Each structure stands twice: as C-alpha cells, then as structure tokens.
Amino acid sequence: MAFSKESFVDGYIAEVKENIDSINSLFVALKNDSSNKSVLKEILRKLHTIKGASRMLDFVQVEQLSHNLEDVFKSLDESKIEFSTNILKLSFKITEIIEECLACITEGTEHGSIAIWLDLCQKAAVGFFFDIDEIQNEMETSASVTSEISTDEENVESFDNISSVRIEISRINGIIESYDNLIMKQFRLKHQIELLEKKLQNRDAERIYEVPRLLKEELISAENSIFDTQRDLFALRMLPLEIILDPLRKQIEKESIKSSKQVKVDIPHTTFMLDKVILEQLKNILLHLVRNSLDHGIETPEVRSALGKNATGTISIHETQISNRIVITVSDDGAGINYAKIRERAASLYMNMHSEIETLQDSDLQQFLFMPGFSTASKASETSGRGMGLDIVRSSMEKIKGKIKIETKRNEGTSFELTIPLSLASQRGLFVVTGNTKVMIPSHYISEIITSTEDKIVNMQNRLFINTKSRNIPLYYLSSILEIDRQSKINCVIIVEYLETRMAIVVDSIQQNENVIINPLPRCLKNLSSMQGVVYDENYAIIPILDIPTIMQKMRELVFYDTKKNQARTTKSQKHILVVDDSSTTRQIEQAIFQADGYIVDTASDGIEALEKLRNKNIDAIITDINMPRMDGMILLSNIRRNPRYEHIPVIIVSGAYDKYAKKQFMEAGAQAYIVKSDFQRGNLLDTVKELLND
Numbered sequence: 058m059a060f061s062k063e064s065f066v067d068g069y070i071a072e073v074k075e076n077i078d079s080i081n082s083l084f085v086a087l088k089n090d091s092s093n094k095s096v097l098k099e100i101l102r103k104l105h106t107i108k109g110a111s112r113m114l115d116f117v118q119v120e121q122l123s124h125n126l127e128d129v130f131k132s133l134d135e136s137k138i139e140f141s142t143n144i145l146k147l148s149f150k151i152t153e154i155i156e157e158c159l160a161c162i163t164e165g166t167e168h169g170s171i172a173i174w175l176d177l178c179q180k181a182a183v184g185f186f187f188d189i190d191e192i193q194n195e196m197e198t199s200a201s202v203t204s205e206i207s208t209d210e211e212n213v214e215s216f217d218n219i220s221s222v223r224i225e226i227s228r229i230n231g232i233i234e235s236y237d238n239l240i241m242k243q244f245r246l247k248h249q250i251e252l253l254e255k256k257l258q259n260r261d262a263e264r265i266y267e268v269p270r271l272l273k274e275e276l277i278s279a280e281n282s283i284f285d286t287q288r289d290l291f292a293l294r295m296l297p298l299e300i301i302l303d304p305l306r307k308q309i310e311k312e313s314i315k316s317s318k319q320v321k322v323d324i325p326h327t328t329f330m331l332d333k334v335i336l337e338q339l340k341n342i343l344l345h346l347v348r349n350s351l352d353h354g355i356e357t358p359e360v361r362s363a364l365g366k367n368a369t370g371t372i373s374i375h376e377t378q379i380s381n382r383i384v385i386t387v388s389d390d391g392a393g394i395n396y397a398k399i400r401e402r403a404a405s406l407y408m409n410m411h412s413e414i415e416t417l418q419d420s421d422l423q424q425f426l427f428m429p430g431f432s433t434a435s436k437a438s439e440t441s442g443r444g445m446g447l448d449i450v451r452s453s454m455e456k457i458k459g460k461i462k463i464e465t466k467r468n469e470g471t472s473f474e475l476t477i478p479l480s481l482a483s484q485r486g487l488f489v490v491t492g493n494t495k496v497m498i499p500s501h502y503i504s505e506i507i508t509s510t511e512d513k514i515v516n517m518q519n520r521l522f523i524n525t526k527s528r529n530i531p532l533y534y535l536s537s538i539l540e541i542d543r544q545s546k547i548n549c550v551i552i553v554e555y556l557e558t559r560m561a562i563v564v565d566s567i568q569q570n571e572n573v574i575i576n577p578l579p580r581c582l583k584n585l586s587s588m589q590g591v592v593y594d595e596n597y598a599i600i601p602i603l604d605i606p607t608i609m610q611k612m613r614e615l616v617f618y619d620t621k622k623n624q625a626r627t628t629k630s631q632k633h634i635l636v637v638d639d640s641s642t643t644r645q646i647e648q649a650i651f652q653a654d655g656y657i658v659d660t661a662s663d664g665i666e667a668l669e670k671l672r673n674k675n676i677d678a679i680i681t682d683i684n685m686p687r688m689d690g691m692i693l694l695s696n697i698r699r700n701p702r703y704e705h706i707p708v709i710i711v712s713g714a715y716d717k718y719a720k721k722q723f724m725e726a727g728a729q730a731y732i733v734k735s736d737f738q739r740g741n742l743l744d745t746v747k748e749l750l751n752d
Contacts, residue, residue, distance in 0.1 A: 062114045062115065064649075065114060065642055065645055065646055065649075066114070066162065068641060068642050068645055069110055069111075069114055069116075069642040070159050070162065070163060072106075072110065072640060072641050072642050073107050073110065073111075073119065073155070073159060074156070074159065076103045076106060076107055077107075077152050077155060077156060079103060080100055080103050080104065080152060081149065081152055083096050083099055083100050083103075084100075084145060084148050084149065087100070087140060087145075088140075088145055091139070091140035094134070097130060097133060097134045098134070099686075100130050101127060101130050101131065101134065101684070102639075102684045102685070102686065104123045104124075104126055104127040104130065105123075105127060105684045105713055106639055106640045106643075106684070107119065107123040107155070108120050108123040108124050108127060108713045108714070109640060109643060109682070109711075109712075109713035109734045110640045110642040110643055111123065112713060112734050113642070113643060113646055113734045114642070114646075116158070116162060118158050118168055118171055119155055119158050119159070121171065121175055122151050122154060122155050122158070122171060122174065122175070122178075123155065124714075125151075125174075125175050125178035125179060125182075126148060126151045126178055128178060128179070128182040129144065129147070129148070129178050129181045129182045131182070132181075132182045132183070132184075137182075137183075137184065138181070138182070138183075138184045143181070143187065143188070143189055144181055146189045146190070147174075147177055147178065147181055147189050150174065150189065150193075151174060151178065154168075154171060154174060173192070177189065177192070233574070236283075236574065237574045237576070237593075239283060240283070240573065240574055240593075241593050243276070243283065244593070246272075246276060247276065250272050250273065250276070253272075295330035295331060295332060295333070295479070295480070296330060296331065296332075296333050296336055297327075297328070297329070297330055298327050298329040298330065298331055298336070298339075298376065298383075299326060299327055299328075300336070301336055301339060301340045301343065302324055302326075302327065302343075302374065305324065305340075305343055305344065305347065305374070306322050306324050308344065308347070309322050309347050309351070309372055312348065312351055313351060313355075316351055316352070317357065318351065318355050318356075318357055318358070318370065319358050319368055319369040319370065320351065320355055320369065320370050320371070320372055321369050321370070321371045321372075322371075322372060322373075323371055323372065323373035323374075323375075324373065324374045325375065327376050329376055329378065329383055330479070331383065331477070331479060331480075332478075332479065332480040332481055334457070334481055335457045335477060335478070335479075335480070335481060338453045338454075338456050338457045339385075339453075339457070339477065341449065341453055342450050342453045342454060342475065343374065343385075343387060345447065345449055345450050346387040346447075346450060346473050347372055347374075347387065349447065350372050350387070350388075350389035350391060350471070351372070353391075353392070354370075354372075354389040354391030354392060354393075354470065354471055355370035355372065355389055355390075355391040355392075356370065356391055356392055364468060366390070370389060370390055370391055371389065371390050372387075372388070372389045373386075373387075373388050373389075374386070374387050375388075378479075379476075380485075381478065381479050381480075381485070381572075382476055382477060382478050382479065382501065383476075383477050383478075383479060384474060384475065384476050384477075385474075385475040385477065386472055386473070386474050386475070387472070387473045387475070388470060388471065388472035388473070389470050389471060390469065390470040391470055391471065392467070392468060392470075393465045393466050393467040393468055393469055393470055393471055394423075394426075394463070394465040394467075394471055395467070396419040396422055399422045399423075399425055399426065400414060400415070400417070400422055402425070402431065403422065403425045403431075406431065420557045421557065421558065423463050423556060423557050424556050424557070424558055426447050426463075427447045427448055427450065427451035427461075427556060428448060431448070450473075451556070451606075454475065454477075455604075455606050455607075457477060457478070457481060458477075458478055458481060458484065458499065458501075458589065459475055459476060459477040459478070460475070460476040460477075460501055460502065460555065461473060461474070461475060461476075461555075461556055462474040462476070462556075462557065463557065476501060478501075481575065484499055484500075484572070484573060484575050484602075485499070485500040485501075485570065485571065485572045485573075486498055486499050486500055486570070486571065486573060486592075486602060487500055487503060487506075487551070487567065487568075487569075487570050488567075488568040488569055488570075488571065488600065489535070489549075489551065489564040489565075489566065489567050489568065490564065490565050490566045490567075490568065491534070491535040491536045491539070491563075491564045491565045492536055492565065494536075494539055495568075495598070495600050496535070496539070496600060496601050496602070496603055497573070497592055497600055497601070497602045497603065498551060498553065498562075498602075498603050498605065499589075499602065499603070499605065500570065502553045502554060502555060502605040503551060503552070503553055503554075504552050504553065504554040504559065505525060505526075505551075505552035506549070506550070506551055506552070506567065507523065507525060507549070507550040507551075507552065507561075508548075508549050508550075508567075510523065510547050510548075510549075510550055513525060514532070514547060515529055517529070520532075522561075523550055523552075523561045525552065528559075530552060530559045530560065530561045531560060531561065531612070532547075532550070532561045532563060533560060533561065533562055533563065533612055534562075534563045535562050535563060535564050536563075538562070538587065538608055538611070538612075539587075547563050548563075548564070548565050548566065549563070549564050549565070549566060549567050550562065550563055550564075551564060551567075553605050553609070555605055555606050555609055556606075558609060560608075560609050560612060573592040574592065575589075575590045575591075575592065575602065576590055576591050576592065576593070587603065587604055587607050587608050587611065588601045588602060588603065588604055589602050589603070589604035589607075590602045631655065631656070631657055632656050632657070632677040632678070632750055632752055633656070633657045633658075633659070633674065633675060633676050633677050634651050634656045634657065634658045634659070634676070634677065634678050634679075634680065634746065635658075635659050635660070635661065635667060635670055635671070635674075635676045635678070635679045635680070636648055636651075636658060636659070636660045636661070636680050636681075637660070637661045637662075637663070637664065637666075637667040637679065637680065637681035637682060637685070637690070637693065638660075638662070638680075638681070638682040638685070638711070639662050639663055639682060639684075639685040639686060640682070641662075643682065643711075643734070644660045644662075647660075647680060647711075647742070648660055650742065650743055651743065651746070654743060656746075659674060659676070662685070662686075663685040663686050663687045663688050663689075664681075664685060664687065664688025664689060664690070664692055664693030664696070665687045665688045667679070667681065667688075667693055668688075668693070668696060671697070671703055671706075676703075676706060677706070677707075677750055678706065678707045678708075678709065678746050678749060678750055679697070679706055679707070679708045679709070680708075680709045680711060680742070680746070681693055681694070681708065681709070681710060681711065682711055682712075683710065683711075683712050683719065683723075690710060690723070691722070691723065691726065694708055694710075694723065694726050694727060694728060695726060697727075698726065698727040704727075707729040707730075707746075707749040707750070708727065708728045708729060709728070709729060709730045709731075709732060709742070709745060709746065709749070710723045710728045710730065710731045710732070711732050711733075711734055711742070712731065712732070712733055712734065713733075713734055714733065715733050719731075729749055730745045730749070732745065
C-alpha cells in the first residue's frame, strides 16, 4: 500500500533527535567505561532504530550515517577494535551531521555530500588509522577558500536564470478555491443570459437583442482566460512522471534476476507531469502491473525458445496524452491471459454463479481478475504480490478516477491501458436529471448516449436490456440507483463502461457537458459510496458526482444476490493486529497501513508490553521488530510459541536490514515471515498478513 511520508515526518524528526540526545550521553558513558557491554548494546539498538525509521521514510543520508556508525560500534562490541578518542570524536561528528540532515528535511533542502564521513566510519570499523582533527582542518580550510572565491560571483548573480520557485501547498489550494468561486460566477452569468433571452422572446427591439450576443462574446473570452488560468494553476502542483519511472526501471531489472527470467525493459524517458496525489497511487499501480507481467506474463527462456520466441521477454511502459487525460500502457510479450483458467477459477469461487460464468464472453471474465483474493496462480508468489491478484490496482485506480482496459492475445502478450486524469482537481462530466434530482456522470466512463430508445428495449427473463451495436446491455434506472421515485418512461439512456463491462442508465434528461472543479463530499454525504464528490451549478446548488465503478458493482450485487448472501454468511469478523516496535515512527506507519485497510490495530513498544496486550485482547497477527528494550523480538517470539494460548498466532518479523542468519533463526523459532522495512512501500507487509490470515 502506498502511504504519504509527509504525515510522519514531524514524529520521525522528534524521535531521531531524542535518540541522538540519548546516544550522545551514552558516548560519554562509554568514554568512562569502554568495556561496558550494556552501553554498547544500547547504542547499537538506538542506531538501529534510527536506521530503520529512516529507511522506511526514504531519508537515505540519515540511514547511511546511522548504518555506518552502527558498523563501528558492532566492531567495538565484537572486540575487533578498541575504543579511542578518535572514534569518540568521529561518533560525535556523525551525530552532528545527522542533526544537520534533520534540519535540511525540515526546510525541504538537501544536505551536502557525506561521502567522506561514511568512508571514515568504514575505516574505523576495520581498525584503519585516521586523524579526524586533521581531516576537519583540511575541510574547513577548503571551505574558506571556496567561500572567498565565490563571493563576488554570488553578488552579481541574476534572477533571470531561476526557472522554479518553492510554493506552499496551502497557497495553491487558496488560489484553486478562488478559481472555484470564479467558475460558479461563470455558471451564474450563463444562467442570467438564458433568463434574459427568454424575457426578450416577445420583444422586437433590435438593440436589446444585441445585449445577449455581446454578453456571450464576453463570456467566451472570459472562459478562455479562465481555462488558461486553470491550466497554469494546476501545473504548480504537478510533478514529473519520470520520478516514479526511473526507480521502476531498476526494480524490474532486480526482480527479473530473482525470477530467473530474461527481461528487456522498454520505458522511454518522458516529460509528462501529473498531480502529486495521482503519482503517489500510480507508483503502486505500475509496480503491481510489472510484477504481474514478470510472474504471470513473461515465460522462462526455455519456454519462450520452445514457442519460437526470443528468449528475452520485453516489458514496456509507454505514455500518450488525450485531451486532459494521460494514457499509460503497460505491456509484455508473454503468455497472454488464459481465459479458460479464469473461468475455471471463477466457477470454483462463485459456485452459485456457475451457469452465468459459463456463458460469459472472454472479455467479461476480466472483471474477476480485479476481485479481492482472485488469482489463477497455483501458489502464492512474492513477485506479483503473494497471490493478491489485481484488486489493489483496481482500488488504486478508482481513487484517482482512472479507467482500465485490457487487451491480450494467447502466447503474444498482454497490455493494460490506464486512462488517468492529469489532475484530480477538475473533471469533465455530463449533467443529467432524473425526477427532481440532478447529478453529474464523469465523461471518461461514458461510451454512448442514446436518445431514441423505442425500438431498442429488450425484455429477457424479466430483465430490461437495451440493444446497441448488436449487443444487449443491462438497463437500470438512475432513479432506482438513487432510491427516488421512478418514472416509467424511458427518455434518454447513458451507456457507461468500466473494466470491459457496460451498463445502461436511464435518465429523464441530459443537460450540459462541462469541465468543473471537484469538491470533496460534504460531511452529511460521507457515507454515500456511490458518490465520488460534488460540484456546484449556476444556482449554487450541490450536484453529486456519480462514482460509476461503485454503482456498477452495486448493480452486479443485485444480479447475483444469492451469491452475495452466501458470501455474507461466510464473511469473517474484522481482524485484530498487534504492532510491536520501539520506534514510535515505525509504529505509526504500520498502524496507518493496517487501519487504512480496515484492520483493528494495537501497538506496543517492546516485548513485555506486547505480552500484556496479548493477555487482555484477542490478537489475530503480530508484527514485531527485532531489537527492542526490556524484551527483544526473539524472546517475545519464544514466549508466544511456548504458550498454548498464543502458539497459533502468526508472527511476522520486521528488520532494518536483510540478515540471512537472523532470518533463519527466527523462522526456525516459529516466525511465519521475515520482512525488511524498506519493502513496506512495496506492499509486502500488508499482503503477507492478508495471506497468513486468509483475509
């Protein structure tokens, strides 16, 4: 699951500063008694905590500094080197640089190079001689000379070469709010013109008739300016797509080696910019899709050669822009989708739908791929998400108002076409009316509008369909979806499409198609899952925006009601997770990850507190760190496995770094999984817990 690290930064900085203060005090204690093993262990534990939290939030410099200093104290603990004044000075210097890095994080700037300090730590860890005083003197002298040389150049520097500025998000949001008010005034002006035209219908004064024409001309000019302003304003908070594509290239290379498959990466560099909120979700979407291609799509070199293919497969990501939306195509030249397997798997999972599944077209079977827990794999795979299927992709795409389309050919490959808005702030939509209710349908879901329906309505098995383009599409009244009084006459029909599935919606009338500013749902409407937000019309009335994927799912639930009843009877209760870690930042992040997915979460700062929570609550799974005060992860695991009351509870070990020997020890002691903290953003933690709990 993707999470925003910004919400954890303040807590992280406070925690690291607290640990640094404590470590500096321990340095002094070690100076007084260099043989004190307990002090060494405590320093190592706190450095390990800083390293783990920094790795999770991707603060690389702090992670590297704490890791390299940790190596120095490991060598001291193992008596490979002796404690000296030089090491003490180096230790204090490293903590000073860490504090400088924290200040840079707060200010949003970058710290200078730390390479020389990392190198000194490596030398110290293996016992090489170095003179830190001499090194510092040389650095200070060099910095002084550089400052003198560059002073005059800095004074004459012009602002002409500055191509970017830092703008607070709050300021941007304020500008967008002002723009929203401007749009509402525009709607109001349109409405007034319409009223004026109606009043003038019985007048013959030529000059009076000129007024609406002039007003319309001015309005067109104002609209052009408004949309130019909108484009420029939204561009302020756009970020380059390249920032997620660049690490993705490396990720595919690494994971192809793990899977013993030969893969060529085809991801051209791009200049596209997207809303930051969209990029956060898109990172996980693309990662899941390329892993799916690696695991299910690309064959092994032996299989590819036997099929007459190049032994090296290709995974590509290409982008193009259509109007205000970007189309990203993730494709591979692998095995393609096996619809027979999907049909077989779907029939086994949804037994009450067996007859319907057997008659579905291949393209209609694609919807099962995006259902929670659905997978055609014979066993779970770490590469593609441990058997989680593509439901994570579906849910993430819905969050960013995107659309997915799949094209596949057996033994030729599969393409996932993602249609995504450039920004979530605005959206084009069609205003429609049923009864006295007005709503907006997002345009990118609309595939067809039918206004002449007399000869197209079909009644089959007591269900209404509309026949269009030689295909019968199930028909639903918008009034029934919104639970308002329904009119019997079918005036207009909107065909909507999502995941290769179509649905026809009956409305009374169609109004204008507009590009509008989206507002979040008011508090009184928060529980309406069928609405994705609201806009305002010319009368300042709140107009709901339909969430088409949710509405289509509700309609499927009505069709397969018996199946849903059976699923409801077998649905398990909400699961309870216990997170154990001495780092408050890590606890908060893990808690946020699980709570966002609907789990109940308790936390503990060490093993003793965890056992107390176990005694008082029914826990379904435990996630624990290794190094903690009072009681560490290994002792906690031993206590859990010795107690018959807790021995069945899955335990997942999290570590700041991968340690093959430590993993073996914990797995032999009864742990179910061992995960490195840097893998949290890959979704491994959440996916692993779901698999262990069959959730």
